[in-house]
Amino acid sequence: MTNMRNFMNGDDFFRFVRDENKPPVRCEYCGRLLYYVYPVVGGRQSSAGFYETCDCEGVKQREVEEERKYIEELQQKAKLARVEKLLSQSNLGRRFRERTFENFRFELNPEAYRVALDYAQNFEVYAHKGQGLIFTGSFGVGKTHLAAAIANYLIIHKSVPVVFGSVSFLLGELKRAYELEAISADRIEKQLCTVDLLVIDDLGKEKPTEWLVEKLYFIINNRYEDYRPVVITTNLTLDEIEQRLNVAGSLAGSAIVSRLVEMCRIVPMHGQDFRLSLRKNAC
Ligand SMILES: [Zn+2]
Numbered sequence: 001m002t003n004m005r006n007f008m009n010g011d012d013f014f015r016f017v018r019d020e021n022k023p024p025v026r027c028e029y030c031g032r033l034l035y036y037v038y039p040v041v042g043g044r045q046s047s048a049g050f051y052e053t054c055d056c057e058g059v060k061q062r063e064v065e066e067e068r069k070y071i072e073e074l075q076q077k078a079k080l081a082r083v084e085k086l087l088s089q090s091n092l093g094r095r096f097r098e099r100t101f102e103n104f105r106f107e108l109n110p111e112a113y114r115v116a117l118d119y120a121q122n123f124e125v126y127a128h129k130g131q132g133l134i135f136t137g138s139f140g141v142g143k144t145h146l147a148a149a150i151a152n153y154l155i156i157h158k159s160v161p162v163v164f165g166s167v168s169f170l171l172g173e174l175k176r177a178y179e180l181e182a183i184s185a186d187r188i189e190k191q192l193c194t195v196d197l198l199v200i201d202d203l204g205k206e207k208p209t210e211w212l213v214e215k216l217y218f219i220i221n222n223r224y225e226d227y228r229p230v231v232i233t234t235n236l237t238l239d240e241i242e243q244r245l246n247v248a249g250s251l252a253g254s255a256i257v258s259r260l261v262e263m264c265r266i267v268p269m270h271g272q273d274f275r276l277s278l279r280k281n282a283c
Contacts, residue, residue: 015040019049029058079159086155091165092148099148108142112269116146119231120153123160127196130227130263136234137269143233146269147199150231154197163191164199168206171215193222197229204236204244213245213252217259224259232264 022036038049053059087097101120106113112135119126119133126132133150135143147164154160163170170192177185192198198219206212223230234241238257245253 013042016052017045025051027054027056027059029062030054030056032056082159083156086159086161090151090155090162091169092151092155092162096144096148096164097152099145100152101149104142104145104149109146109269112142112146112267115265115267116150117153120150120157123154123158123197127229128227130224130229132197132229132231132264134232134234134238134260134264134266135269136237136266139235141269143269144201147201147231147233151197151199160196162197162199163195164201166201166205167203167212167216170200171206171212174215175211189219192219194226194228197231198223199231199233201233203232203234204241208245208247208253210248210250213247213250213256216245217252217256220256220259220263224263230260230263232260238266 016037017040019036019038024033024035026032027034032054034052034054036049036051039046101113101117104113115133116135133147135146137143151162151164154162174185174188174192176182177188220230222228236244238261242253242257245256247253
């Protein structure tokens with residue numbers, strides 16, 4: 001350190017000394033020479049040195065840009081974390097997460113595809129009116145695929161919370177929580193009533209017990225009153241759903257269907273069962 005000289009005069013408590021053995025570097029923006037320095041605090045020189053940083057406009061701008069990028073990255077990470085959280089809350093298992101508009105077999109049902117895509121892209125407009133969709137048609141025409149594609153699109157592109165599942169799955173979870181008198185029962189019920197979009201897959205497939213039908217009516221009616229949309233898939237006609245859900249002489253099924261008709265646009269889907277046709281082609 002013999003070649004080191006004090007470049008700051010006076011008896012400052014805190015100052016820097018240059019290391020003359022290390023060649024200076026130039027600021028890439030203004031060309032100023034930047035020296036390797038050691039801090040000296042109260043006369044004691046630190047053994048850890050560093051190159052001076054320039055404070056010209058070029059460096060300031062770079063710092064602003066780096067700060068902007070850093071914030072952008074944080075936001076991107078936060079968005080990914082939010083999407084991940086929304087996906088796990090949605091109950092869309094891996095099987096349904098992979099069903100998107102991109103991999104729907106468009107030629108199966110171009111009209112239903114257009115309706116579903118438009119619904120997802122303009123969800124705010126439809127949600128404001130509490131308007132949903134009912135995909136009807138026989139087994140294997142892609143109803144569930146389109147409903148899952150809407151759910152995935154809303155979560156990934158719009159960060160909209162969605163809950164997806166069959167009646168027996170969604171209400172089964174609620175029933176178990178009730179039976180265990182778990183605190184989660186209220187939370188699950190509230191979520192089914194208030195989530196931005198509730199997707200009920202395969203309505204009519206469940207075993208219609210009195211409890212289940214009453215609960216389903218409670219949820220649908222709550223959503224109806226608060227303008228919160230539902231998307232439904234079913235193999236049955238609305239009449240069949242009504243008959244099936246009118247259990248033990250109650251008219252809950254009629255009430256559910258009448259609400260759904262007011263809330264939803266019906267999207268009939270026709271066509272060959274593509275799973276069957278795949279199997280046939282394979283033979
Ligand atoms: Zn500079």
